[in-house]
Amino acid sequence: MRLPLPLCHENPRGPSGTFRRTTRGKAVAVVPLLATALVLTGCGSGGNGSGSSANGKPEGTITFQTWNLRTNYKDYFDGLIADFEKQYPDVHVKWVDQPADNYAEKLSADAAAGTLPDVVNVSPDLSYPLAKAGLLLNLDKEPAAAKYKAEYTPQAWQGDQLPGLGGSYSFPWYLNTGPLFYNKALFRQAGLNPDDPPKTYDQLFADADAMARHSHGTIAAFAQSPSIEDFGRYGVRLMNSDETAFTYNSAKGVQLLTAYKTLYDEGGLGSQALSTTPDAAGQAFLQQKVAMNPGSAHDLDNFKVNAPDLYKNIGITDAPDNTGHPNMYLMGLAVNNTSKHKAAAIAFAHFVTDKPNQESFAHKVAIFPSTVGSLDEPYWTKDDGTSEGAVRVASAEALKGAVNYTPVVMTDQMKIVLQNEVAKALQGKESPKQALDNAVAQSDRLLRQS
Numbered sequence: 001m002r003l004p005l006p007l008c009h010e011n012p013r014g015p016s017g018t019f020r021r022t023t024r025g026k027a028v029a030v031v032p033l034l035a036t037a038l039v040l041t042g043c044g045s046g047g048n049g050s051g052s053s054a055n056g057k058p059e060g061t062i063t064f065q066t067w068n069l070r071t072n073y074k075d076y077f078d079g080l081i082a083d084f085e086k087q088y089p090d091v092h093v094k095w096v097d098q099p100a101d102n103y104a105e106k107l108s109a110d111a112a113a114g115t116l117p118d119v120v121n122v123s124p125d126l127s128y129p130l131a132k133a134g135l136l137l138n139l140d141k142e143p144a145a146a147k148y149k150a151e152y153t154p155q156a157w158q159g160d161q162l163p164g165l166g167g168s169y170s171f172p173w174y175l176n177t178g179p180l181f182y183n184k185a186l187f188r189q190a191g192l193n194p195d196d197p198p199k200t201y202d203q204l205f206a207d208a209d210a211m212a213r214h215s216h217g218t219i220a221a222f223a224q225s226p227s228i229e230d231f232g233r234y235g236v237r238l239m240n241s242d243e244t245a246f247t248y249n250s251a252k253g254v255q256l257l258t259a260y261k262t263l264y265d266e267g268g269l270g271s272q273a274l275s276t277t278p279d280a281a282g283q284a285f286l287q288q289k290v291a292m293n294p295g296s297a298h299d300l301d302n303f304k305v306n307a308p309d310l311y312k313n314i315g316i317t318d319a320p321d322n323t324g325h326p327n328m329y330l331m332g333l334a335v336n337n338t339s340k341h342k343a344a345a346i347a348f349a350h351f352v353t354d355k356p357n358q359e360s361f362a363h364k365v366a367i368f369p370s371t372v373g374s375l376d377e378p379y380w381t382k383d384d385g386t387s388e389g390a391v392r393v394a395s396a397e398a399l400k401g402a403v404n405y406t407p408v409v410m411t412d413q414m415k416i417v418l419q420n421e422v423a424k425a426l427q428g429k430e431s432p433k434q435a436l437d438n439a440v441a442q443s444d445r446l447l448r449q450s
Helices: 023-041 070-087 103-113 124-132 154-159 184-189 201-215 228-234 251-266 278-286 297-306 342-353 355-362 387-399 412-426 432-449
Strands: 060-067 091-098 119-122 171-176 180-183 292-294 314-317 329-335
Touching: 060 070, 060 342, 070 091, 070 342, 070 355, 091 342, 103 124, 119 124, 119 342, 124 329, 154 171, 171 342, 171 355, 171 387, 180 184, 184 201, 184 314, 201 251, 228 251, 251 412, 251 432, 278 292, 278 297, 297 387, 314 387, 329 342, 342 355, 412 432
Parallel strands: 060 091, 060 119
Antiparallel strands: 119 329, 171 329, 180 292, 180 314
């Protein structure tokens, strides 16, 4: 069952829509322009760059680029930069903010032109082609940066490690996961225990089957077909050890898709799963046609006002998994490997992502800090009785031990390939095995071209 990235209201991946999937749908455009960047910069994978020493005194003017944050958080970042410049009087920080749309293309253009900012806001999938081109600093191999590693949770630091490149390429910034909402009344009507939501996929499919049979196919358990994250949470090995080929067409992957196909035929998945959007799935949940759906604190407030019957029957749980590890989404700050003021860039990237500043930012927006010990603070462990508090505590608990299941090298184009093949399997146009074999073959071909 797909778990989106609930963060802030309906734009879940980042504080201002930063992580929205539609924004990243064009991320595949990064690779062709970076081929040009390789020629222009003379850099290659693992290169040391042509920037200044990372061990010198932090000084000079650096550019800091964020992803669609200025509108809602200008005062926060202005204050943050002022505090940094007071601590490092020889450094001046120029803050630029790019809109959510076409962010990947902007990174590509800057990479090709040699104008990539000194400190840049990236997710692991966007940092991969930049690091592969030698344009990002390998934090594990640079002592001036590696000395901060112990300040971040191991899961967060590992989340920025890139396959085949031998290290982590951005300071972990904020994390996110999200709760799964479920309708206790629909569980009760199907003869299920409303206080015992499914924890594993076997339990999920059993509950979904019970709902479909009881409602004669009019109530679906959920409204979205499986994504790559579902395969990961199911326990499917997604890629080979060096992440040069996809492997989710294994027997275990076929088993998962076969279970979805059976559920689809019984009405437990719902015909809208072939093409539904997160908004449409949320609307079906609001109308109590779907029993489970991921969401955020904003959704709880919406239910309270617009669907009081649903609100009084809302349960909050984690998305099912077979691994014991929920899914995690991660944002980071990368340092330009060719920066003329690398020491200043490292100092600033660390300053923004240190424990006090991460916790301060996470008190202003529904995100979660990636620094050691932060999620043990009362703000993330004690429910204050509000909708926001309930979701915050549930999400923070889920983040403990969470991992990023989506392979860093998997572009949105590859995700669309998988989505299309899954749809064919659900419709009976292809067997689950054939659909996954086709998806893997197409994705491997795209991977070789990158």
